[in-house]
Amino acid sequence: MLPASQPPSDATFVVLGLGPVGICALVALQSFNPKNVFVIDSVESRLELAASLGAQPLNFVSHFGGIGGIKKHIQDATEGRGADVVVEIVGSSNALRFAYDLVRPWGGISSIGVHNAELPFSGAEMYAKNLKLQFGRCPVRSVYDEALELLKSHHQKLSFLTNNFMDLSDAVVAYEKFDKAEVQKVIFRF
Template identity: 50%
Template sequence: ERFPIVYAIDSVEERLEEAKKHGAIPINLNNDPVSAIKKVTEGRGADAILEVVGHADALQLAYDLIRPWGVIASVGVQQDAFPFNGPQAYDKNVRMQFGRCPVRALFPEALRLFSEKQDQFKTFVSHRMSLSDAAKAYELFDKRLARKVIFDLRT
């Protein structure tokens, strides 16, 4: 395997438990993840980081966790100013990749995988709601009371 060990960092305990069910080693964001990763990598840092949040704090954490010559892939929609500068990235020899997923190109493969492994995804969705309840769904998600919401367009 390319990444035999995966760590999941989050502040929501329910999501950490879910990550553990799928084989990741959970680390609570509030328990100094930089020290935890440095400890398990003997001070080296992570080989690769997938940043999916899109906030400056998450991108800074990715930078703090990555080893020299490591790769940060950010698919979170970045809204804030960049939390570190070019000379810092240069000195650490960090490779960074940003951008959205080419959905149309990957959709057939994603659909095939989802069909084959749909039992593994059942717990990802916590709510099914009518599109007319979208405001309530976003409120639940914002308050971290929902993992993922599926909108039922038939209701």
């Protein structure tokens, strides 16, 4: 997503959504040693985990007066440019629009969230900012070796993925806990 001439160490990334996929994306981004990584969510425990991994957490409900204040904060941190790349993991039109509002001209949006609605911006808006937009699931086979090496070197940062075990008969309770953001991930025992 970055121009070939821009090293990741000079880049500002934003991750929208800090569920398990968002935290994994954060760990992967941090391996490039970027200048800034902002993470945006409303669940304090997720933001605390992201901060412990080196990100700059922003609560879109309570920080800087909400979404507009967060946009200004990122603009100020990048000398008015905006984020170089926004990784949108929420899967909602509002989050995708927020990604558009945060990304700088000639930047990129990578949408990992699963969308089922109309895009919240027009082709003319994309053209005006000269943006790159990428949608889709991970091409596992083509990144497997690299992802495995990343997992080996950062496995201690991902312990949250394996710290909640429940019996399959407790699936309803597990989903309720996840919905309330009381757990990041649950592994079912059969």
